[in-house]
Amino acid sequence: MTQQTAIKPSIIIDGVRKRFTLNHAYSLKDTVVSWIRRRKLTSEFEALKGIDLAISEGESVAVLGLNGSGKSTLLKLISGVMEPDEGEVLTRGRVAGLIEVGAGFHPELSGRENVFLNAAILGMKKHEIEARYDEIVAFSEIEQFIDQEVKHYSSGMFMRLAFSVAIHVELDVLLVDEILSVGDAPFREKCRLKFEELIAQRKTLLIVSHDLDMVRELCSRGVVLNRGEVVYDGPVEGAVRLVES
Incomplete structure (x- = not known):
């Protein structure tokens, strides 16, 4: 009897929460008026609300959702650019991230x-x-x-x-956050072919993109976020349909 090798997780996200403090006073005048009227100068925004995900070695996963749903925050936590306020993010191997244009330059x-x-x-x-x-x-x-x-x-x-x-x-894990939207068509095609090469090498890909055609082609699994929560996790076609509806 042949023994199958267990697939190891590349990324584990366990009960992750991330909050940001929003400043509502943008000038000295705003600060003084708010203080006189006893208005709060800041408020708390919870970008991620207890996210649980496990992504296996070699998976290609699309993270979809409207702007402000928490997609970019999630990738920044996985890349190590930010730390969660609660919960834990674990990664296996070397992680390369294309999170922001020009980051690290x-x-x-x-x-x-x-x-x-x-x-x-x-x-x-x-x-x-x-x-x-x-x-x-x-x-x-x-x-x-x-x-x-x-x-x-x-x-x-x-x-x-x-x-x-x-x-x-x-790399073992590649994170991509909508960065390819600034490239021209021939270079985007060149990048797409490189993605396919990495997939064939069983690298783990996590892609945030509004290019649903590219997502369908490259990813087998889709995760949809809405207001900091996972509302769908399954086959990519179901994720695309949910976002399109």
């Missing part, structure tokens, strides 16, 4: 210098970066601008370089 440094900086942040050793540097730059298609300070880059150029660095890391 220093505006005063050149593209070349930022490749080394960003790759180091993602856990690559100097010799690993040097070995993959030409491949990273070639994929980004911005060779002629690589020695220019990135503060002069467009959002599309930021995205190309950030995506190229992230996918050339020896």
